[in-house]
Amino acid sequence: MQSVSNYAVLPTAKGHIRWHISLTRLLWCRILVNDFQTVVARRMDDSPKPPASSKAKPDAVSPLGGYPPLAIDVAKLAFYGRHFGKLVAAILILSFAQCAQVGWNMFKERREVRREYFGVDFKTGRMVRLVPLNEPYLAKPAMLTRVQECVQGANTYDFVNFQQSFQSISTCFTDGGWNAFAQELERVGTLKAVRRQRLVTQAVATGVPVIIGEQQIGGVLTYTVQMPIRVSFQGGEGGRGLATQNLLITATVQRVPEYENQYGIGISAYTAEERRQ
Structure with missing residues (x-):
């Protein structure tokens, strides 16, 4: 006899959890990189500037004032200042959704359900419900x-x-x-x-x-x-x-x-x- 249960945890739920974790990690990494670049830009802004008469090498000074192009671009972008709160809120919402998804999966795994079992009639090959x-x-x-x-x-x-x-x-x-x-x-x-x-x-x-x-x-x-x-x-x-x-x-x-x-x-x-x- 073979038995089959009509209740099973859907594999897509685990896929959703992995997707939430990956997205959360990506957002946190993005925020950390942005903060690091902003700190670097501010420290470079506070450092003493070379005299006006001194000539820097053409390949070491940018046309925007002597700061590295990447740092000055991040410091000047107002996008991160405007949307930082929204990013944090999105991370919190995703974290809450992830916890809720994990809790729901644990509830479905642990709860008692009524299962139906089926067998195979070896003479005819048909499936029969076992009661x-x-x-x-x-x-x-x-x-x-x-x-x-x-x-x-x-x-x-x-x-x-x-x-x-x-x-x-x-x-x-x-x-x-x-x-x-x-x-x-x-x-x-x-x-x-x-x-x-x-x-x-x-x-x-x-x-x-x-x-x-x-x-x-x-x-x-x-x-x-x-x-x-x-x-x-x-x-x-x-x-x-x-x-x-x-x-x-x-x-x-x-x-x-x-x-x-x-x-x-x-x-x-x-x-x-x-x-x-």
């Missing part, structure tokens, strides 16, 4: 619909293809439920009568299935469902209808692993009682 056996896999209406289909299918067969019919509905039962169904057929003698008299049976529901019990047995969610059906027996000479039987089916339905049954349920017990109408 604990003490929780329902299908909603109750869908579960009752499935039980109705199984009960009608289990009581619809003929004297020729009854083995194929039973094989097709065997997925409705657990191993113990299938044995209980076979024993019930043997006890009632329906299958023997169908084979001996060469009959065809057809089952229809005469009422909706009803949940009469719900409990957990050994940590497994279990339902007790009842539904009435009418079984018609047809065949014999001339294909005439021979009999109609009204039955009350009581089935115990329990949760099973999804990789064993795609519906997540199976009939674990089966009884049929004849009803008088």
Whole structure:
């Protein structure tokens, strides 16, 4: 089985943190360089100037007054004086945003979340959602619909293809439920009568299935469902209808692993009682 969680920390959050750190470092370096250049320019401005009569070398004196071109340009620029406060505010805002981002990521990492797990059915290759056996896999209406289909299918067969019919509905039962169904057929003698008299049976529901019990047995969610059906027996000479039987089916339905049954349920017990109408 393989499991996959639908909750994960997005890798882009770490990228945002690195981007904030890089930008913050860049701004701090820029401010330090500007401050250093300004201090250098001021110190050079305070240093004694050479006499006017002295001649400096052409390549050592700039046409702007004898200061290095880079230092004099930084000292003269008013941009840094006007926007220094804004740069500091931007750094503070980015630092706060970075701290908030780190805090949010730590919160997402540490908080408890509801995870969903999936497995792979190795027979079909399809993904199935894994649900604990003490929780329902299908909603109750869908579960009752499935039980109705199984009960009608289990009581619809003929004297020729009854083995194929039973094989097709065997997925409705657990191993113990299938044995209980076979024993019930043997006890009632329906299958023997169908084979001996060469009959065809057809089952229809005469009422909706009803949940009469719900409990957990050994940590497994279990339902007790009842539904009435009418079984018609047809065949014999001339294909005439021979009999109609009204039955009350009581089935115990329990949760099973999804990789064993795609519906997540199976009939674990089966009884049929004849009803008088």
